[in-house]
Amino acid sequence: MSAEPQQGHQWLQRLVGEWTYASEDPARLGVSWTGTESVRSLGGFWVVAESHGEMGGSPATTIMSLGFDPEKQRYVGTWINSMMADFWLYDGELSADGKTLTLAAEGPDMFVDGKIGLYHHVIEFQSDEERTLGARILREDGTWHEIVTTRYQRIK
Numbered sequence: 001m002s003a004e005p006q007q008g009h010q011w012l013q014r015l016v017g018e019w020t021y022a023s024e025d026p027a028r029l030g031v032s033w034t035g036t037e038s039v040r041s042l043g044g045f046w047v048v049a050e051s052h053g054e055m056g057g058s059p060a061t062t063i064m065s066l067g068f069d070p071e072k073q074r075y076v077g078t079w080i081n082s083m084m085a086d087f088w089l090y091d092g093e094l095s096a097d098g099k100t101l102t103l104a105a106e107g108p109d110m111f112v113d114g115k116i117g118l119y120h121h122v123i124e125f126q127s128d129e130e131r132t133l134g135a136r137i138l139r140e141d142g143t144w145h146e147i148v149t150t151r152y153q154r155i156k
Contacts, residue, residue: 005044008068008075011094011101012047014125015039015066021051023150033060037152055083066090066103075101079121084108090121100124110137110147120144129154 019037035053042048046067053060059082066077077090092103101123109117118138125131133150 006068006070008070009045011098012066012068013041014128015047015049016041017154018156019152019154021150021152023148025148075103077103
C-alpha cells in the first residue's frame with residue numbers, strides 16, 4: 001500500500017524540530033516548568049513529539065503523536081506522560097485560518113477526584129519559530145477553565 005501525505009499531514013510538519021518550552025499554570029500562580037521538546041516526522045504522515053523537563057521539582061517526560069485522518073478529515077493522536085498512568089486519545093480540527101489546531105480528549109478531572117473531564121489541547125502558531133499549547137477543561141457550568149499555557153521557541 002502506498003499513500004502520499006495530504007495537506008492535513010503537511011500542516012503537522014510545521015512542528016518538526018527542536019524546541020525549548022516554558023509553562024505556567026494559571027490555576028496555581030507562580031508554578032512553572034521548563035524543558036526541551038524534539039519533534040520528528042514519520043513518513044510525512046505523523047509527528048512524534050517527546051519532551052523532557054521538570055514539573056514540581058520532579059523529572060517529567062511526555063510523548064505526543066499526531067496525524068491526520070484523510071477519510072474523516074480530522075486530526076488524531078495520543079498523549080502519554082511519566083507522571084500518570086492515563087492514555088489520552090486526541091480528535092481535533094484545524095481553524096479556518098490554519099493557525100490553530102484544537103484537540104479534544106478525555107482525561108482525569110484535575111479538580112474532581114474520580115471524575116473524567118473533557119479537555120481541549122490547543123496548538124497555536126504565532127510564527128514558524130514560536131507556538132503555544134494551551135490546555136483547558138470543560139467545567140460543569142459549561143465554561144472552559146484554562147489550566148496551563150506552554151510557550152515554545154524553536155532552537156533548530
